[in-house]
Amino acid sequence: MSWQSFPKIELHLHHEGAAPPDFIRRLAQEKSVNLSGVFAEDGSYAFRDFAHFLQVYEAATGVLKTPDDYARLTATVLERAAEHGVIYCESFLSPDFCGGRDLGAWREYLHAIQEAAAHAEAQTGVTLRGIVTCIRHFGPDKARETAICAAETAGDWIVGFGMGGDETRGRQGDFAWAFDCAREAGLKLTTHAGEFGGPDAVRQALDDLRVDRIGHGVRAIEDPALVDRLAGSGTVLEVCPRSNLALRLYPDMRAHPVERLRAAGVRVTVNTDDPPFFRTTMTREYEALERAFGWDEEVFTQIARTALEAAFCDDATRERLA
Numbered sequence: 001m002s003w004q005s006f007p008k009i010e011l012h013l014h015h016e017g018a019a020p021p022d023f024i025r026r027l028a029q030e031k032s033v034n035l036s037g038v039f040a041e042d043g044s045y046a047f048r049d050f051a052h053f054l055q056v057y058e059a060a061t062g063v064l065k066t067p068d069d070y071a072r073l074t075a076t077v078l079e080r081a082a083e084h085g086v087i088y089c090e091s092f093l094s095p096d097f098c099g100g101r102d103l104g105a106w107r108e109y110l111h112a113i114q115e116a117a118a119h120a121e122a123q124t125g126v127t128l129r130g131i132v133t134c135i136r137h138f139g140p141d142k143a144r145e146t147a148i149c150a151a152e153t154a155g156d157w158i159v160g161f162g163m164g165g166d167e168t169r170g171r172q173g174d175f176a177w178a179f180d181c182a183r184e185a186g187l188k189l190t191t192h193a194g195e196f197g198g199p200d201a202v203r204q205a206l207d208d209l210r211v212d213r214i215g216h217g218v219r220a221i222e223d224p225a226l227v228d229r230l231a232g233s234g235t236v237l238e239v240c241p242r243s244n245l246a247l248r249l250y251p252d253m254r255a256h257p258v259e260r261l262r263a264a265g266v267r268v269t270v271n272t273d274d275p276p277f278f279r280t281t282m283t284r285e286y287e288a289l290e291r292a293f294g295w296d297e298e299v300f301t302q303i304a305r306t307a308l309e310a311a312f313c314d315d316a317t318r319e320r321l322a
C-alpha cells in the first residue's frame with residue numbers, strides 16, 4: 001500500500017528542525033552567513049551523534065533571524081507536510097530562537113508564523129498549532145522566561161508547552177516552575193523524556209512535571225513496571241522511530257520498541273521529529289513500520305485516532321478533523 005496520501009496527524013515536529021537543507025542554504029546565502037561544517041557533501045545535514053546533532057541544529061537554524069524568515073519557513077514546512085498526507089500538525093516553537101525570549105519580539109514572530117500558517121492552511125488544508133518549547137541545556141532560568149512567553153500567548157493557537165534539548169543535563173524537576181506556570185495558563189504539557197534518558201526520566205516527567213504526553217518515551221521499555229503504568233494511565237507517547245535510528249538509539253527498525261510498547265497497551269503515535277535531519281518524512285515512517293512490523297491500515301487508523309485524541313487543540317478543531 002502507498003501510505004503517502006493516508007491522512008496523518010503529527011504531534012512531534014520541531015519547527016526549525018523541519019527546515020530543508022536547501023531552505024537553510026538559501027537563507028545563509030542571502031545573509032552571507034558561513035555554514036561550513038553543517039552540510040555533508042551530498043548537501044544533507046551532517047552530524048556524528050546527539051551532542052553534535054544539537055550543535056549542527058543550532059548552527060543551521062541560527063540563520064533564521066526575522067519574523068519573515070519564520071513565515072517563509074512555516075509555508076515550506078506545511079507544504080512538505082501536505083505532500084505526505086498530514087492534515088493536522090503540532091510544532092515546537094522556541095522563543096529562544098524567536099526573539100531571545102523577549103515577549104514583544106516573540107509576539108511578532110508568532111504573528112508572522114500564524115499568518116503564514118493560515119495562508120498555508122487555505123492552500124493545503126493542513127492545520128497547524130504551536131507548542132512553545134524551552135531548551136533544556138539552556139537551563140531552568142531561561143525556561144522560566146520561555147514559560148512566561150508561552151503563558152502570555154496561550155490560546156486556541158498556542159496550545160501547549162514543552163521541553164526539548166539535551167536530556168542528559170539536569171533533571172526534569174529542575175524545570176517544574178516553568179511547567180507549573182504553563183499549566184496554570186491552561187496549556188497542555190509534553191517533555192522529551194526517555195530518548196537519551198532512561199526509564200527514570202519518564203517517571204520524572206510524569207511525577208515532577210505532570211505532563212500530558214511524553215516526547216519519545218521509548219526507553220520506558222527497559223522497565224516493565226513503567227510500561228504497565230503508561231498503559232494503565234493511557235499516557236500517549238510521541239514516538240519518532242526514524243529519529244531514534246538516525247541518532248543510533250537502536251540499530252534498525254526491527255529492534256525499535258514501538259511495536260512492543262503498542263502490544264503492551266501503551267498509546268503510541270508516529271512522528272518525524274526533525275525530518276530533513278533524519279532523512280525522513282511521515283510517509284517514510286509509515287513505510288518503515290509496515291516493513292518492520294507488518295502494520296496495516298487498521299493499525300495506522302488506530303495510530304491516527306490516538307494522535308487526534310491526544311492533540312492539544314480545542315474540541316471544535318478535533319471534531320472537524322475526525
Ligand code: ADE
Binds near residue numbers: 057
Ligand atoms: N531538538 C530537536 N530535536 C530534538 C531531539 N530529537 N531531542 C531533543 N531535542 C531536540
Ligand code: ZN
Binds near residue numbers: 012014164192215273
Ligand atoms: Zn523532538
